Amino acid sequence: MSYTTENLRNVVLLGHSGCGKTTFAETMLFESKATSRRGSIEEKNTISDFTNIEMERGNSIFSTLMNVKWKDSKINIIDTPGFDDFVGEIISSLKVADTGVMLLNAKSGVEVGSEIIWEHINKFSTPAIIVVNKIDDVKSDYETTLEQAKNRFGNKVLPVQYPINEGAGFNTIVDALRMTMYVFPEDGGKPQKMDIPESEINRAQEMHNALVEAAAENDEGLMEKFFDEGSLNETELTEGLRIALAKQEIFPVFCCSATRNMGSGRIMGFINDICPSPADRPAANLVGGDKLVCNAGADTTLFIYKTLSEPRIGNVTYFKVYSGCIKPGDELFNADTRNSERISQLYVANGKNRETINQLCAGDIGVTLKIKEAKTNQTLNTKGKDRKIVPIEFPNSRIRVAVNPPSKQDMEKLMKALYQISEEDPTLIVDQNVALKQTILHGQGQLHLDITKYRIEKVNNIEMEFERPRISYRETITRPANDSYRHKKQSGGSGQFAEVHMRVEPWYEGIPDPSDLTVRKREIDDLPWGGKFEFLWCIVGGSIDAKYINAIKKGVLQKMEEGPLTGSYCQNIRVSVYDGKMHPVDSNDMAFMLASSAVFKSAFQNSAPQILEPIYELEILCSDDVMGDVMGDLQTRRAMILGMGAEGHYQKINAKVPLKELYRYSSTLRSLTQGRAKFNRAFAEYMAVTPDIQNELSRTHQMSMQEA
Ligand SMILES: Nc1nc2c(ncn2[C@@H]2O[C@H](COP(=O)(O)OP(=O)(O)O)[C@@H](O)[C@H]2O)c(=O)[nH]1
Ligand SMILES: [Mg+2]
Numbered sequence: 001m002s003y004t005t006e007n008l009r010n011v012v013l014l015g016h017s018g019c020g021k022t023t024f025a026e027t028m029l030f031e032s033k034a035t036s037r038r039g040s041i042e043e044k045n046t047i048s049d050f051t052n053i054e055m056e057r058g059n060s061i062f063s064t065l066m067n068v069k070w071k072d073s074k075i076n077i078i079d080t081p082g083f084d085d086f087v088g089e090i091i092s093s094l095k096v097a098d099t100g101v102m103l104l105n106a107k108s109g110v111e112v113g114s115e116i117i118w119e120h121i122n123k124f125s126t127p128a129i130i131v132v133n134k135i136d137d138v139k140s141d142y143e144t145t146l147e148q149a150k151n152r153f154g155n156k157v158l159p160v161q162y163p164i165n166e167g168a169g170f171n172t173i174v175d176a177l178r179m180t181m182y183v184f185p186e187d188g189g190k191p192q193k194m195d196i197p198e199s200e201i202n203r204a205q206e207m208h209n210a211l212v213e214a215a216a217e218n219d220e221g222l223m224e225k226f227f228d229e230g231s232l233n234e235t236e237l238t239e240g241l242r243i244a245l246a247k248q249e250i251f252p253v254f255c256c257s258a259t260r261n262m263g264s265g266r267i268m269g270f271i272n273d274i275c276p277s278p279a280d281r282p283a284a285n286l287v288g289g290d291k292l293v294c295n296a297g298a299d300t301t302l303f304i305y306k307t308l309s310e311p312r313i314g315n316v317t318y319f320k321v322y323s324g325c326i327k328p329g330d331e332l333f334n335a336d337t338r339n340s341e342r343i344s345q346l347y348v349a350n351g352k353n354r355e356t357i358n359q360l361c362a363g364d365i366g367v368t369l370k371i372k373e374a375k376t377n378q379t380l381n382t383k384g385k386d387r388k389i390v391p392i393e394f395p396n397s398r399i400r401v402a403v404n405p406p407s408k409q410d411m412e413k414l415m416k417a418l419y420q421i422s423e424e425d426p427t428l429i430v431d432q433n434v435a436l437k438q439t440i441l442h443g444q445g446q447l448h449l450d451i452t453k454y455r456i457e458k459v460n461n462i463e464m465e466f467e468r469p470r471i472s473y474r475e476t477i478t479r480p481a482n483d484s485y486r487h488k489k490q491s492g493g494s495g496q497f498a499e500v501h502m503r504v505e506p507w508y509e510g511i512p513d514p515s516d517l518t519v520r521k522r523e524i525d526d527l528p529w530g531g532k533f534e535f536l537w538c539i540v541g542g543s544i545d546a547k548y549i550n551a552i553k554k555g556v557l558q559k560m561e562e563g564p565l566t567g568s569y570c571q572n573i574r575v576s577v578y579d580g581k582m583h584p585v586d587s588n589d590m591a592f593m594l595a596s597s598a599v600f601k602s603a604f605q606n607s608a609p610q611i612l613e614p615i616y617e618l619e620i621l622c623s624d625d626v627m628g629d630v631m632g633d634l635q636t637r638r639a640m641i642l643g644m645g646a647e648g649h650y651q652k653i654n655a656k657v658p659l660k661e662l663y664r665y666s667s668t669l670r671s672l673t674q675g676r677a678k679f680n681r682a683f684a685e686y687m688a689v690t691p692d693i694q695n696e697l698s699r700t701h702q703m704s705m706q707e708a
Helices: 021-031 052-057 084-096 112-124 142-153 198-217 220-229 234-246 264-273 408-424 446-458 546-561 589-605 624-635 665-673 691-707
Strands: 008-014 064-070 073-079 099-105 128-133 157-159 161-163 172-175 180-183 192-194 251-255 301-310 314-323 330-334 340-343 347-350 353-356 365-369 379-382 399-404 429-433 438-443 465-467 474-477 481-489 496-506 521-526 532-537 573-581 609-622 640-647 650-658 677-688
Touching: 008 021, 008 084, 008 112, 008 264, 021 064, 021 073, 021 099, 021 128, 021 264, 052 446, 064 264, 064 347, 064 365, 073 264, 084 112, 084 301, 084 446, 099 112, 099 142, 112 142, 112 677, 128 142, 128 264, 142 157, 142 161, 142 251, 157 198, 161 251, 172 198, 198 220, 198 234, 220 234, 251 264, 301 408, 399 446, 408 429, 408 438, 408 446, 438 446, 446 665, 474 496, 481 573, 481 589, 496 589, 521 546, 532 546, 546 573, 546 589, 573 589, 609 624, 609 691, 624 640, 624 650, 624 665, 665 677
Parallel strands: 008 073, 008 099, 099 128, 128 251, 157 251, 532 573
Antiparallel strands: 064 073, 161 172, 172 180, 180 192, 301 314, 301 379, 314 365, 330 340, 330 379, 347 353, 347 365, 399 438, 399 465, 429 438, 474 609, 481 496, 496 573, 521 532, 609 650, 609 677, 640 650
């Protein structure tokens, strides 16, 4: 059966790893009768963590789509992994969700992961509710968790419920919105509704009043009514909360025990009554600035937020319908690849279980198989429409490692598998780096890379080793030098002859022409590896024919691709060719190329060459108590501190650090701070290395050249 847009609710389960998201999804599925038995993490039989790797590790790695029917609604549920290493799965799920369900662990309160995820919720402006889970735990502390949530997420955090008897004996929740007390049977499920006892009535009433006020505050009509009559009726209260929640003016808080199956029914009821349908959300942004309203009656637009390759099935494509409806057999047009795609099968999913469906309408989330080429972030439209939903922006990578198969024969297989994974996971970047002669994997954290290795080994059956990645250095010069070289070869019949005189200089923006030379021709190249190369042809009197210009330039560029010091790319150099000699018979392009390479190399070595290393800018956020350790560690990494100061509840440090010193930084930071820090990094610039590092690098290079 197909649901209308108004009856759809798309929720994403978010929270620090281990707070109970996957278990909560399990209780929602069971309570809504989407499943007939409740699985658990311990028994490795949850609907959401269905891949072998998730079962083996006992936590989520991929986002999983599920759906339940509750009252009038179809609730699409996306469970996400909690670790920041899998941020790609978190933000792609947030892209298509209309409500965030933020789970907190009642025994540990607001954790680092919770704060990181809350920032993502804010960035997406997603309305959110908070569920405090594990109320049955002996160490559960609802009050403290609620206080921390208010403290960290702001005073728009408003409790709807509180537990009466948290801990091992937990079975009762007071609901201040309904002004009802729920008492759960031994094994959870449907609670008995009771009057709130005398002893709790004041506290419940106070919470109720706060909710009424929040409901009235965000709508003028309701505000007037509230002032006139001092209260709101149930319909008005619901309406007011709906408005406030959609505007992120309230973040209501609920209680739950996912393992005991207590509390999820009421939360689904709230999602049905008050959380926004896709039609209640702002229109989607299109590339180019236009907006797309979620309207089932309009032309069809789908957006792919995730793909996964399943054994024996092939590509599984997850999408949200942003406009119109979709039926099996529909022919769509891919706005990114310009290809036509036939949607032959249409499904809704509960983890790995798929059920065919004959239509999905605007706002709904579904699955299709076997579409040809479509990838994450692409938009499919009715023929004739060219809409592109603004793509998900995946973050920069934070860690890199070189990979190798144990034997060369396996390289091709390994590459194929890695490219396959990186297609499903846009936060994993595979770079077959010619300059470094290594294959570099860029990812979000050590766990991210370790999981990738594990997948390659277990799923693809290919051994893979991690290796320290080489650094992409650059070479340049710091003072001018003149030099000349004569290439002469007499071998039997025809010989080879070319002589080139050349000046090399450091190039900089606005460098004046040489005062002692006449520039006849000028070429400035943006080098593919960054920096500039300026080439001046200053031959007067025809000592070298102009037909050799290209060969001479090519000779220089060849050397610039493999610098004399370390074999790295050279940059920001000006070359002026001002004299030379040619031979009427023996001169040719090859001879001039060889002469030019040779003279460039020797001139380069006489112009105080300098090795440059890549510098990254780091932004580190950490809690106060670990600030000292983080700073101390940075000091050992040749870091230049650019600034530090408080940002919200974090301390923020900005620093520039050489890439060489960032090897395994993500793991070090995690263990140094017990996870209470996170960082982002981006390439900043190339900077000169110190003389001792330069000596060491050139020596190592010379040695490796001799070995080779
Ligand atoms: N006591 C208790 N344990 C829970 C509850 N919910 C989940 N757990 C346990 O917490 C662990 C992590 O749960 P999981 O659902 O994988 O958390 P996720 O990482 O957020 O998906 C598992 O061992 C669960 O059995 C709960 O409500 N109470
Ligand atoms: Mg999970």
